[in-house]
Amino acid sequence: MLDVIAPAPYRIAIVSDAWKPQINGVVRTLDTVAGQLRAMGHVVEVFGPDRFRTLPCPTYPDIRLSLAPRRRLSTLLEGFAPDAVHIATEGPLGLAARGWARRRRRRFTTSFHTLFPEYIHARTGFPVALSYAWMRRFHAPAETTMVATASLRADLTRRGFGHLSAWSRGVDLARFTPEPRRDWPAEGLARPVFAYVGRVAVEKNIEAFLDLDLPGSKVVVGGGPQLAGLKAKYPGVRFTGSLSDGALAAAYAGADVFVFPSKTDTFGLVVLESLACGTPVACYDTPGPADTLSAATEHVGAYRDDLREACLAALTADRAACRRFAEGYSWRACAETFLSLLTWASGEVDAPRRAEVATEQALA
Template sequence: MRLLVATDAWRPQINGVVRSIEQMIAHASAFDAEIVLLTPLDFRSLPMPTYPEIRLALARPRAVARKIRELAPTHIHIATEGPIGIATRKICLANDFAYTTSYHTRFPEYVSARAPVPERWVYRAIRRFHNTGRGIMVATDSLEAELVKRGFNNVLRWGRGVDTTLFRPRDTRVLDAPGPIFLYVGRVAVEKNLEAFLKLDLPGTKVIVGDGPARADLERRFPQARFLGARTGEALAEVYASADVFVFPSLTDTFGIVLLEALASGLPIAAYPVTGPLDVVGDSGCGVLSRDLREAALAALEIPRARCRAYGETFTWHESARQFFGNVRSAAGDDPVVDLDRL
């Protein structure tokens, strides 16, 4: 199988979509597959309004069709609902190509947080986008149930994993700050609800890793917190291992790979009882989920780090890839589904 993944999220962005695709590329050969990409790097692009760090590709259907001919895939997966995803979907529908999609981001909630657009309007458009495919992949049981209730069809499970070699407990701490250290890793944007974390009356130090459009304002308003900017690889893993509790204030994430990275590093989780934390933490005893985030953060300090590490080790990228490629094959069939002669 030669799978084209069409995605509006790609490097240099640092987010769960990019990490998931990177891992599927790394594990593809184990499942007799190869991934080729259609990303913003293939087109001219413009900065996204209100979020200039994200580039919006000027991907016209004709240019996308030309790229598909060049890449010669046998299967197609559309990862995002942006310009590249929309243009790829249009080509697939016009030429009767089967394709799968994935739902990584609560796009309706994100749009409504930035503009006066009702969520139901955006959900209607997103539902139409996904329901023309052979299957929509989601990361959790609760998200699957929610989307089915909203009228989404052919929902498939695609879990996530973590690199337990990179993200692990360490003897040396790189953060020189009064403890306990409460850590957040992720985009610094309005939809992440970071203000709820930064307003908490907690002992020790709050540390924020990541960047985004809300950083300058939050850094100015909460000078006691430490904003480290974006970190990746070993530098990120060292920060995880130097903290005491991972605080996840988001109410809109569909999963949260950072939760797995924290657990693998031995960090207990403090979060709201919503989709993502409910599915990852559940009744594992590796975190505290509460509508009172301060209460959750303080209670999480009592959770043994070894328990969190052991639980984090149960999430593997190999299993995630098995689900992903299995979904593509079962939805579209093992035979090639992209007839390039139609383009």
């Protein structure tokens, strides 16, 4: 690990198969952390699929996978000459970066953002145990693998993963606020309004929410491969499609309860976004979102094995307490933790190249 948070700038390479224009928690986390690190004075480059030829991901064409990225990624990394290398995902770019680092005998870190074994099983039926065996092998050479919650760390430890470190998340408290609390997109709907915000995909388990017998109304905010099918199946539910900026914050704040039915998320940034808007959260008693709610000392939501019970219990939460709890999560602290967990990637063979790059930049 970095022995000291030395004077800027570090040159930090982040390699991720999840990147813009994708909209998900991994992308938001990496983009925000990179911005925070740059604000501290560090030089950060994110190497994502936007720099490579891509093809659509099977069963999820909105996600683009890099096609044979090894040679180009190696060239890009050599040119950037990073002090630290972080591999955020286990896809084609993650594999190429891992191979580059191992060939060069460069130390690197990884992070475990997504329960891909469960995702793959939900879409294809592929055995979870085999997927975890492959992921365990992928992360094994890393100096540390960053995980978002204590329960995920315990689960991965039980599955044989090693060198795990805690790396929590943050929320934009200026963007996500309790006021003004407008009716839109719940305008004209009977109260209470139960809302889901996020990707509309099978692994999010949205039908478990939509099938619940609840008072009031239901709203689904977001886009994804399941959107058309769910709209046809649940005509009584209001589907808004994807929202951003003020409209997204208004959707959170306008709901009475935010329902998070996923059982495969390792954290759930949307949970913090909802709480920052003063809206309590209902979720299953599963790792990730339940970890967040269990840390609260006030009533900010409910997690149960029975999702309906959680939804009804969340109705009595204190909206002011939700905001107070969210204020304890900052992106600056998230970025500082990330920085402290990085490892030096450079060794004797890399020092001359870094000096060359610094000279080139000074002359440019």
